[in-house]
Amino acid sequence: MLLRMASTSVTVLIPVLNAARYLPALFAAFAAQQPRPPDEIILVDSNSTDRTRELGMAAGAHVIPIARFSHGGARNLGARQARGDIVVLLSQDACPANDHWLAELLAPFADPRVAATFSRQVPHPDAKPMEAYFYETHFPDGQPIRREKGARPELGFEDVFLSNVSSAMRREVLVKHPFDEALIMSEDQQFARDVLNAGFATVYQPGSVVVHSHDYTLGEVFRRYFDSVHSLTQIFPNHGHATSARIGLTYLFKEACHMLVRHPLWLPYYAAYVASRSFGTLAGHHADRLPRALLRRFSMHAYHWT
Numbered sequence: 001m002l003l004r005m006a007s008t009s010v011t012v013l014i015p016v017l018n019a020a021r022y023l024p025a026l027f028a029a030f031a032a033q034q035p036r037p038p039d040e041i042i043l044v045d046s047n048s049t050d051r052t053r054e055l056g057m058a059a060g061a062h063v064i065p066i067a068r069f070s071h072g073g074a075r076n077l078g079a080r081q082a083r084g085d086i087v088v089l090l091s092q093d094a095c096p097a098n099d100h101w102l103a104e105l106l107a108p109f110a111d112p113r114v115a116a117t118f119s120r121q122v123p124h125p126d127a128k129p130m131e132a133y134f135y136e137t138h139f140p141d142g143q144p145i146r147r148e149k150g151a152r153p154e155l156g157f158e159d160v161f162l163s164n165v166s167s168a169m170r171r172e173v174l175v176k177h178p179f180d181e182a183l184i185m186s187e188d189q190q191f192a193r194d195v196l197n198a199g200f201a202t203v204y205q206p207g208s209v210v211v212h213s214h215d216y217t218l219g220e221v222f223r224r225y226f227d228s229v230h231s232l233t234q235i236f237p238n239h240g241h242a243t244s245a246r247i248g249l250t251y252l253f254k255e256a257c258h259m260l261v262r263h264p265l266w267l268p269y270y271a272a273y274v275a276s277r278s279f280g281t282l283a284g285h286h287a288d289r290l291p292r293a294l295l296r297r298f299s300m301h302a303y304h305w306t
Contacts, residue, residue: 009083010084011039012038014026015043023059026096029101032099033099035103040083042078042082045065045066046066064078069303071183071184072178072183075089079171086106088168090166091212100207101166104208105208113200113201115170115198116169116200117203117205118162119206120140120205120209121210122139122211127213129258130266130273137255146204147160147161147203148196155196157239159193160189160192162192165210166208174191184227184230184231184304190235218276219276220300222277222280222298223280223300224300225284226299229284232284233287248281256270283298
């Protein structure tokens with residue numbers, strides 16, 4: 001059993017919007033953590049209209065309202081008010097898979113050079129095969145993966161992979177290197193870039209597991225990739241069409257082989273899925289040239305463009 005250092009306090013921070021259906025399972029999972037649960041729970045609430053605030057306060061969570069949501073802004077707000085030495089970031093729809101999710105996530109912080117860790121994500125049993133393949137390849141089982149800048153003169157997207165779906169960060173490092181609140185998403189990659197450039201390390205910790213996946217429509221796939229690619233071009237100015245094509249085609253070849261062998265009946269839908277993903281990527285590279293009205297329709301976060 002992994003033990004938490006007695007002097008280390010932990011805050012779990014969750015940005016929430018109408019999260020009432022998720023909170024009972026989350027609070028039960030937190031209470032079950034061994035050797036002890038987190039010391040503090042913070043919910044940063046974006047004007048929920050269900051029972052999110054009531055459930056949070058009943059469970060002893062600190063509920064902080066936020067008038068204008070952004071992925072970076074909500075997390076920065078909560079981190080500034082957190083009392084824990086370590087801030088654990090969790091999406092409202094990601095549920096710890098067992099009672100050692102937290103202990104495993106915290107274990108690498110025994111090394112003072114580690115600034116952040118993140119969990120393995122396993123999809124829901126009914127996830128579409130393309131979604132399941134994404135999580136199997138991006139969040140594999142196995143040994144921890146440590147990332148440092150080393151001798152590289154410049155970091156790229158493949159060097160800074162980190163996911164705030166379930167992650168942990170030293171609060172003092174996060175306050176010093178906050179999330180960029182102007183980004184529409186991918187603030188986790190921006191943070192990883194900044195702390196790696198500052199000489200810290202990040203660790204992928206597959207022993208810490210959350211259950212999490214999405215059931216996106218084809219339109220949502222387009223919008224997700226539009227937002228993601230636009231963000232990456234802001235984080236990495238050299239992330240152009242060629243970079244997306246190289247990464248995308250390498251992944252597509254392996255994914256297509258998997259679909260052909262394992263899920264042949266899904267191939268017609270898969271073709272439409274790839275088209276949606278590709279057009280979203282292409283549009284994301286040209287977001288700066290598109291009219292605002294179109295940007296609001298293309299994005300999953302229309303508020304960002306107002």
